[in-house]
Amino acid sequence: MSMITRLHYFNCVVEKGSITEASRVFDVQPSSISRQLIALEKELGISLLNRTTRNIGLTEAGLTYYQYSQRIVSELDEAHRAVNDLQQNPKGSLKISMTVGFGESCVLPLIPAFIMQYPDIKIELELTERVIDLVEENVDIAIRSGRLPDSNLIARKLADNNFLLCSSPQYQAKHGSPCGPEDLTDFDCISYGYTGWRDWYLMDNKARKLSIKDAVTVNSVNGQKQLLLNHAGLALMPLWAVREELKNGSLIHLLDQHIFSPYESLSSTYALYLNRELISPKIRVFLDYLKDNLD
Incomplete structure (x- = not known):
């Protein structure tokens, strides 16, 4: 039996003035409530209730304990209400x-x-x-x-990263397009400067590290995109970062028959x-x- 249940029993007995009346509230046998009150007093090592054949009254220690017990049960009930409110109205x-x-x-x-x-x-x-x-x-x-x-x-x-090889139409018009992954050494490649994501891998069958011409390194995805939009070269970009630019034509997808990654495995x-x-x-x-x- 939990301590909280004992406190509920104790408070109800005090308020009803009767173990029998408290047993009706909780729909349990009076003997069950009596056992829990005795266990509570044994745990505290002090008598909380004066019992007679007619009524039940509080000892001095019982009065002090009841005052605390009321607050504990009341705050617990308030906690339950607050949590239920959060469940309905997250805050x-x-x-x-x-x-x-x-x-x-x-x-x-x-x-x-x-x-x-x-x-x-x-x-x-x-x-x-x-x-x-x-x-x-x-x-x-x-x-x-x-x-x-x-x-x-x-x-x-939340999303697959789906890295795509991208450039601006202006860069492509000036420098042409790679015919295959082996041609990347002939183009300005924008690398992501975050540790572990600087290399380029071809993922068609198994991961194969590619040789590229490192033109510039930047440590943010949006930094790479700004360089692309200003015609600085080619970059591997996650689809979620360039979806709108691919739709409006400010960036284009190169070598779309191949799968690339800046790491030796696909990522999300x-x-x-x-x-x-x-x-x-x-x-x-x-x-x-x-x-x-x-x-």
Whole structure:
């Protein structure tokens, strides 16, 4: 029997003045309540109730204990109401850490509509490529690309990265197009400066590292895109970062019969959160919102 149940029994007996009346409230045998009250007194090492054949009264210690017990049960009931309210109306602070490229391209444009839908959730956003500790930094959700670390985190896939070889039409008009991956040494290649993603791989059958002409290195996805749009060369870009530019023709997809990657395996972008038995409503609604609204 839990301590909280004993407190409920104790409070009810005090308020009803009778074990029999309390047993009717909880629909249990009077003997069951009596046993729990005796167990409570043994645990405390002091008598809480003066029992007679006619009524029950509080000892001095019982009165003090009852005052605390009332507050404990009342606050617990309030906690249950607050949690149920959160379940129906998610609220509170939601801290999200995300990679710069995916955050700027895919997540930030969705935030205003999310806030309108859930005005009681306060969003705190961090855009960074560094490795974070969700517990130490009090982060609710981390959005990261690449291989998943071995951890006790739950991962929900948001998007496949699908790297494409891109250039601007102007660069292509001036320099031509590579006929195959082996021709990349003849073109200006824009590399991603993040550790572990600087090389280019052909993924058609198995990963094969390519030789390229390194023209410039930049450590952000949007930096690569700006260089592409200003005709600096070729770059491997995740589809989610260049979808609109491919649609409007400001960028073009080269060697589309081949599969490329800046790493020796294909990769995706994930939302990571702590492995808990019950997911917080504010986390749940944000993840569901991303799933419903990401292209």
